[in-house]
Amino acid sequence: NNGVMYTAPAMEFMGAGIQAHLGYVLQADDATVGDGAQGAYQETWGKGYEAGVTITYDALKVGVYGSERENNTPNASTGQQITDEFNGVWYATYSFGPVSIGYSESYLDGGVTAGLENPTASKAERTAGGLFTGEQMSIAFNVNDNMSISYTTSDETYDTQDDAKTAATTDDDVTETIDALQVAYSMGGMSIKAYNMEVTNPNQDDNAADASITEIALGFAF
Numbered sequence: 001n002n003g004v005m006y007t008a009p010a011m012e013f014m015g016a017g018i019q020a021h022l023g024y025v026l027q028a029d030d031a032t033v034g035d036g037a038q039g040a041y042q043e044t045w046g047k048g049y050e051a052g053v054t055i056t057y058d059a060l061k062v063g064v065y066g067s068e069r070e071n072n073t074p075n076a077s078t079g080q081q082i083t084d085e086f087n088g089v090w091y092a093t094y095s096f097g098p099v100s101i102g103y104s105e106s107y108l109d110g111g112v113t114a115g116l117e118n119p120t121a122s123k124a125e126r127t128a129g130g131l132f133t134g135e136q137m138s139i140a141f142n143v144n145d146n147m148s149i150s151y152t153t154s155d156e157t158y159d160t161q162d163d164a165k166t167a168a169t170t171d172d173d174v175t176e177t178i179d180a181l182q183v184a185y186s187m188g189g190m191s192i193k194a195y196n197m198e199v200t201n202p203n204q205d206d207n208a209a210d211a212s213i214t215e216i217a218l219g220f221a222f
Contacts, residue, residue: 002026002033003048016057021065023050028069046070064090071111083111085126098142106134122203123158123174131159132204147185154178158204174204189221 003025010019028048033039052065066088091104110126125132134157140150157175182195199211 002037002039003028016055019054021050021052021054023067024048025069044071044073046072059095060092061094062090062092083109085109085111100140102136102138104134104136106132106136108132122205122208124203128158129160133157133159146187148183150182152178152180152182156204174201174206176201176204191219191221193217193219 003023006022008020010017025048027039027045029039029042029045031039046069048067048069050067052063054063068084068086071084086109089104089106091102093100093102108125109131112127112129134154136152136154138150138152140148142148155175155177157173159173177200178197180195180197184191184193194216197213202208202211
């Protein structure tokens with residue numbers, strides 16, 4: 001929804017560039033409104049806050065970001081407010097010669113009070129109970145001026161938050177894994193791009209069939 005965003009001017013400290021990012025939203029719901037339009041009032045979500053810092057030093061870049069929004073939905077049994085939603089991520093990238101590498105971790109607590117999700121069912125982020133954590137790694141290599149290759153792997157885990165010894169086996173944590181390989185080649189006005197992606201446990205569903213996607217694109221510039 002409509003909000004105020006501010007990115008501070010970059011500052012230099014001991015050879016590193018530091019830049020801060022801040023944001024505030026009076027009503028942080030999921031409604032999409034046009035520029036200057038007013039979103040309809042609703043009671044579920046309250047204010048939203050976000051902050052981030054980006055640090056660059058030579059070929060290294062590191063970023064940290066977090067956001068929180070008030071959840072005003074009362075718990076049916078206690079009448080108290082359900083936990084606020086929190087999202088957080090940090091990442092680092094580094095380039096040396098023709099090679100670039102990246103790593104990131106993410107965390108999502110939707111603030112939802114719900115029963116434990118069955119591992120053989122799809123999980124909807126921000127509406128399912130439990131926590132979502134992610135870990136991503138990537139590497140890219142520019143073979144020459146015409147050809148580049150990159151590889152990415154990602155693990156997205158749904159954590160039921162049920163650590164009791166008596167927890168049912170149907171409430172185990174589930175990890176969705178994605179492995180992707182990309183290749184691009186250009187020669188004059190012609191370009192060829194291809195990728196292959198392998199997905200296991202899509203949508204954190206332990207019973208879902210694995211998926212494999214391969215696409216090839218050919219382009220000409222006249």
